[in-house]
Structures are given as C-alpha cells and as structure tokens.
Amino acid sequence: MKSIIIQFGGTGDLALKKLYPAYARLLEKGYDFNVLALGRRYADRSEFIKAMINKDESNTITNRLDYLMYDMEDPSAPNILSERLCSLIGEHNEVELIYYLALQPSLYEDAIRQIQQADAAVGCNCTLHKKIVVEKPFGFDLESAQRYNQILETAFTDKEIFRVDHYLGKEFMQNLLVMRFHNDIIRSIWDNRSIESIQIIFDETHGVDQRLGFYERIGVVRDTIQNHIMQIITYLTMNEPATLSSEDIAIEKVKVLRAISPIEDFSMGRYESLGALSGKVVDTPTYAAFKLSVNTYYFAGIPIYVRTGKMQKEAKSLIYVKFKNTTKKVMHDASIHENAVIITIHPELTIDISMNLKEPNTPWKSKPVRFRFNQAETFGANTPEAYEQIVEKILQSDKSLFPSMREIKEAWRIVSPMLDDKHPKEVYPIRTLPRFAAHMADRDKFVWFD
Ligand code: BG6
Numbered sequence: 213m214k215s216i217i218i219q220f221g222g223t224g225d226l227a228l229k230k231l232y233p234a235y236a237r238l239l240e241k242g243y244d245f246n247v248l249a250l251g252r253r254y255a256d257r258s259e260f261i262k263a264m265i266n267k268d269e270s271n272t273i274t275n276r277l278d279y280l281m282y283d284m285e286d287p288s289a290p291n292i293l294s295e296r297l298c299s300l301i302g303e304h305n306e307v308e309l310i311y312y313l314a315l316q317p318s319l320y321e322d323a324i325r326q327i328q329q330a331d332a333a334v335g336c337n338c339t340l341h342k343k344i345v346v347e348k349p350f351g352f353d354l355e356s357a358q359r360y361n362q363i364l365e366t367a368f369t370d371k372e373i374f375r376v377d378h379y380l381g382k383e384f385m386q387n388l389l390v391m392r393f394h395n396d397i398i399r400s401i402w403d404n405r406s407i408e409s410i411q412i413i414f415d416e417t418h419g420v421d422q423r424l425g426f427y428e429r430i431g432v433v434r435d436t437i438q439n440h441i442m443q444i445i446t447y448l449t450m451n452e453p454a455t456l457s458s459e460d461i462a463i464e465k466v467k468v469l470r471a472i473s474p475i476e477d478f479s480m481g482r483y484e485s486l487g488a489l490s491g492k493v494v495d496t497p498t499y500a501a502f503k504l505s506v507n508t509y510y511f512a513g514i515p516i517y518v519r520t521g522k523m524q525k526e527a528k529s530l531i532y533v534k535f536k537n538t539t540k541k542v543m544h545d546a547s548i549h550e551n552a553v554i555i556t557i558h559p560e561l562t563i564d565i566s567m568n569l570k571e572p573n574t575p576w577k578s579k580p581v582r583f584r585f586n587q588a589e590t591f592g593a594n595t596p597e598a599y600e601q602i603v604e605k606i607l608q609s610d611k612s613l614f615p616s617m618r619e620i621k622e623a624w625r626i627v628s629p630m631l632d633d634k635h636p637k638e639v640y641p642i643r644t645l646p647r648f649a650a651h652m653a654d655r656d657k658f659v660w661f662d
Contacts, residue, residue: 213306213307213308213341214244214245214246214301214304214306214307214308215244215245215246215307215308215310215607216245216246216247216248216297216300216301216307216308216309216310217235217245217246217247217248217310217312218248218250218293218297218309218310218311218312219231219247219248219249219250219312219314220250220311220312220313220314220315220323221250221251221313221314221315221347222247222248222249222250222251222260222279222282222314223249223251223252223253223254223260223263223264224251224314224315225422225423225426226314226347227249227264227314228264230378230597230599231312231314231599231603232247232264232265232273232277233597233599234597234599234600234602234603235247235273235276235603236272236273237596237597237600238600238603238604238607239272239273239276240272243604243607245276245310245607246276246277246278246300247273247276247277247278248278248279248280248296248297248300249264249277249278249279249280250279250280250282250293251279251281251282252281252282252283254279254281255281256279256281257278257279260279261274261277261279265277278296278300280292280293280296284319284322284323284326289326290326290327290329290330290333291329291330291333293326293330294329294330294331294333294334297309297330297334298334298335298336301334301336301338304338305338305339306338306339306341307336307338307339307340307341308340308341308342308343309331309334309340309341309342309343310342310343310344310345310606310607311327311342311343311344311345312344312345313344313345313346313347314347315347316425316426316429317349317350317351317352317356317360317430318352318429320346320351320360320363321359321360321363324344324360324363324364324367325363327344327367328366328367331367342368342372343368343372343373343374343606343609344364344367344368344372344373344374345374345376345606346360346364346373346374346375346376347376348375348376348377348378348438348439348440349430349434349435349438349439350375350439350620351620351624352429352434353624353628353631354621354624354625354628357617357620357621357624358621361617370617371609371611374605374606374611374614375614375615375616375617375620376602376614377439377440377443377614377615378598378599378602379439379440379443379444379598380443380598380602380613380614380615381597381598381599381600381601381602381605381613382557382598382601383561383587383595383596384555384557384561384587385443385444385447387555387563387587388444388447388448388555389447389456389461391563392452393452393456398553399452401535402510403510403511404510404511404512404513404514406535406536407511407514407533407534407535407536408514408534408535408536408537408550409514409515409516409517409534409658410448410514410515410516410517410531410532410533410534411516411517411518411519411530411531411532411534411658411660411661412441412444412445412516412517412518412519412520412530412531412532413518413519413520413528413529413530413531413532413660413661413662414436414440414441414518414519414520414521414528414529415519415520415521415524415526415527415528415529415645416520416521416522416523416524416527417522417523417524417525417526417527418522418523419483419485419486419498419522419523419642420486420498420522421485421486421487421488421489421490424486424487424489424490424494427496427498428487428494428496429496430496431496431497431498432480432497432498432499432500432520432521432522433480433497433500433627433630433631434631436520437500437502437518437520437627437630438623438624438626438627439615439620439623441518441520442469442619442623442626442627443465443615443619444531445468445472445504445506445516446464446465446468446469446619447465448516448531448533449468449506449508449510449511450464450465450467450468451464451467451508451510452464456612457612458610458611458612458613458614461612462615462616462618462619465615465616465619466616466618466619466622467508468506468508469619469622469623469626470622471506471507471508471511472504472505472506472507472622472626473504473507473626474625474626474627474628474629475502475503475504475626475627475629475630476629477502477503477504477652478500478501478502478503478629478630478633479500479501479502479638479646479648479649479651479652480497480499480500480630480633480637480638480648481497481498481499481500481521481637481638481639481640481646481648482494482495482496482497482498482499482637482638482639482640483498483499483522483523483639483640483641483642484639484640484641484642485642486498495637497521497637498521498522498523499519499520499521499522499523499524499640499646499649500518500519500520500521500630501517501518501519501520501646501648501649501652502517502518502630503515503516503517503518503652503656504516504518504626515656515658517652517653517656517658517660519645519649519660521646523640523642523643524643524644524645525643525644525645527558527559528558528559528662529556529557529558530554530555530556530557530558530661531554531555531557532552532553532554532661533552533553533554533555534550534551534552535550535551535552535553536550537549537550537551539568547577548568548578549566549568549578549580550566551565551566551567551568552564552565552566553565553566554566554582554661560586560587560588561586561587561588561595562584562585562586562587563584563585564582564583564584564585565582565583566580566581566582566583567580567581567582567583568580568581569581601613
C-alpha cells in the first residue's frame with residue numbers, strides 16, 4: 213500500500229524541527245511513504261527544499277518530499293489539492309492518505325472542511341484509506357474542542373483520528389508506567405500512605421518570540437499544561453490498567469482526570485521582553501505555577517505542585533516524588549532526610565532513588581545517597597525521538613500513544629479557571645523565576661527541588 217502524508221503547516225516550525233527529521237529517520241528504518249508539504253511561504257519545490265531541508269541530511273527525505281503552494285483562503289485550494297493527490301496516487305491500487313494538521317487551532321475548522329472537499333473529489337480506481345492527525349492543543353477550550361471534534365467525526369471515524377501529544381512518545385513517559393507497574397517495590401509505596409508530595413518542574417530557557425503569531429493566542433496553559441502536564445499527572449497517578457492496551461490505559465487516565473477539580477490555586481506571568489522583537493506588548497502568560505490534587509482513594513491528600521514556563525536561567529525538567537518521613541520521630545533524629553524518587557527528563561534522562569545510608573566514621577549518622585539509572589548509559593544513545601515514535605504509531609495504525617477525546621475534554625475542564633483568568637500577570641525579568649512560584653513554596657512550606 214502506498215502512504216501519502218499531506219502536511220498542513222508544511223513550512224512551519226514544527227514540521228521543520230520535528231516532523232521532517234522524524235520522517236527521515238523512519239524512511240531510513242524502511243518505512244515507505246511520501247510527503248506532500250502544503251504551505252504559502254515558498255513559490256515552488258526547489259525553494260522549499262532549499263529553505264527547509266538541511267543539506268547534511270540524507271537524500272532519503274528529499275526524494276520523498278513534494279511541495280504544493282497552498283493558500284487556505286483561496287476558494288479553489290481544495291481542487292488544487294485533489295488534483296495533486298490524483299497525480300500522486302497515479303496507478304497505485306491501494307493508497308492511504310494521512311492528513312497531518314500542524315496548524316493554529318483557529319484554522320482547524322477550515323482545514324477539515326477543505327480536506328472533506330478535496331477528499332470527495334479524489335477520483336481513482338483504487339482502494340483509498342484515510343487518517344487525520346491533529347496537533348495539540350486540540351481546540352482553544354472545552355467548547356471549541358467539542359466543536360472541532362464534531363466536525364472531524366463527520367468525515368472520519370474515531371479509529372482514523374489521531375490527536376497528538378508528543379509527550380506520550382517520550383521514553384520517560386512510557387518508562388513511568390513500566391517503573392510503576394512492573395516493580396512490586398515501587399507499586400507498594402506509590403500512594404498516599406507513603407508519598408508526601410509531588411513536584412513537576414518544566415523550566416525552559418527559550419522564549420516564544422520566534423513563533424509569536426502562534427503563541428500569543430495560545431499561552432502556557434494551552435501550550436503545555438492542558439496537554440503535556442496533564443498527561444504526566446495521569447501517568448503518575450493512574451491505577452494499573454487491565455492491560456497496557458490503548459483502550460485500557462485510556463480508561464484509567466480518564467478516571468484520574470475526572471478526579472481532579474478545576475485548578476483554582478494558580479498564578480501566571482509573562483517574561484518582560486515578550487513581543488519586543490515585534491515592537492508590541494503581548495499580555496500572554498508564559499509561566500505558571502499551580503497546585504492540584506487527584507481525589508482518588510490512593511492519591512487524595514497528596515499535593516501536586518507544578519511550575520512551568522519560558523525564559524528561565526536553566527533548562528530543567530523533572531518530577532520529584534517526596535516520601536513521608538516517619539523515621540525522624542521514631543529514631544529521634546531530625547537530621548534524617550526524606551526518601552525520594554526523582555525522574556529527570558532534561559538535561560539527561562535519569563531516575564534516582566534517594567535513600568539514607570551510614571556515613572563512615574560517624575556513630576549512626578546517615579547521609580542521603582542516590583541510586584541512579586541513566587537511560588543513555590544503560591541503553592545507549594539510540595532512544596527514538598518522541599515524534600519518531602508518534603509518526604511510527606500513526607503509520608502502524610496503533611493508537612496507544614494518543615490521548616482520547618474524553619481525556620482532552622477533561623483536561624480542558626481542569627484548566628478552565630486558568631483560561632478565564634483576568635488578573636494582571638506578573639511580569640518577570642528573563643532568566644528569573646517569577647516571584648509567585650517562591651510565594652507558593654513559602655506559603656505551603658515546601659522547597660522547589662532546584
Ligand atoms: C511543545 C510546546 O508542545 O512542547 C513548546 O509547544 C515546548 O512550547 C515543547 O517547548 C516542549 O517539548 P520538548 O519535547 O522539547 O520537551
């Protein structure tokens with residue numbers, strides 16, 4: 213069967229930085245597909261290739277990459293697309309069309325309608341299969357997500373719809389489930405009898421001015437919290453699924469999300485120079501800190517503190533699970549440290565278990581020591597990139613790494629107070645942590661795991 217990926221947003225940031233490199237690696241692995249990139253920026257294929265494809269990359273992708281100058285505002289666009297598709301299909305007997313939308317959510321409705329029109333006009337004497345892939349954020353809020361979904365479902369069955377959150381393609385996410393469900397020693401301490409609190413820290417050093425057109429309408433809540441952060445929380449707190457199939461995992465994830473109330477305890481800010489490159493002041497949040505809890509029997513009462521955002525001093529992505537400390541009291545020693553599991557995603561993928569062991573030449577004095585797993589040292593540097601895993605699953609029609617619509621709806625419900633918030637945002641100088649993050653820690657008497 214011949215597969216053709218029709219890349220909406222084919223000249224955008226995501227396609228350039230993540231998708232084309234992932235396609236190149238999959239072609240090198242032996243997958244067989246062609247890509248038709250749609251965009252307005254370049255007049256023809258040679259201009260497009262010169263600008264988008266790194267010369268050092270193999271020819272594998274270049275040979276498979278076609279370009280169509282596509283203006284979504286042009287009423288004849290769907291006809292132009294269907295004509296090109298017909299010529300790409302040629303004499304093949306069985307063809308799969310994979311429409312990949314890497315677009316602003318505001319363009320989804322138009323894009324889906326155009327796909328329906330183009331699709332209906334593709335006449336060929338072959339068996340046609342189709343799939344549609346939509347990037348996060350899926351919608352702007354709960355209402356628009358539901359509306360987009362209705363439109364999608366008029367043209368595609370749920371099996372044909374892939375809603376992407378690339379975090380599910382990351383090795384650390386998949387490892388969270390294996391670590392929790394393939395280890396009895398972890399399983400038996402992973403609940404509110406043993407865990408005191410959880411921190412999720414996702415600090416990034418880059419800003420968003422390069423993609424302000426996208427980000428100014430999106431902000432940190434839609435960009436990473438509604439999707440990546442909510443998915444991490446489900447993987448950290450879901451019950452064991454009946455099997456590791458996509459359906460069974462989705463059932464457990466939905467239960468977690470339904471047990472989270474809309475977030476009321478939050479603060480947001482934006483970095484001082486946001487918009488300066490374009491000569492305007494943009495009041496879109498680029499950083500947030502918040503607290504929530506998962507109100508299930510096993511996790512109720514564990515505060516989950518999250519802080520995430522842009523233009524920080526250090527790139528740091530980690531999950532810090534702190535355990536209760538009863539030994540201090542029982543051993544009459546206030547200096548005994550808490551045990552912890554620390555999953556670090558950036559700069560390196562590591563998992564540490566922090567325990568107390570005797571410090572030599574001391575009378576019964578302990579010192580926290582870390583038992584470390586390092587992904588690259590143990591398994592080599594050949595862990596596939598998230599997008600490679602995501603696109604591979606799409607090609608294989610395997611939905612195990614994609615959030616279901618129910619999860620997406622629940623996640624929008626949870627973040628809705630943050631979306632509706634009208635309070636002035638803290639303006640933080642670049643490379644500094646907004647003050648509200650430190651205030652939250654002082655107020656709740658915890659220390660960010662810095
Ligand atoms: C993307 C967001 O989805 O995820 C970006 O749009 C963010 O703002 C990125 O930087 C983080 O992903 P990763 O794979 O670099 O951790």
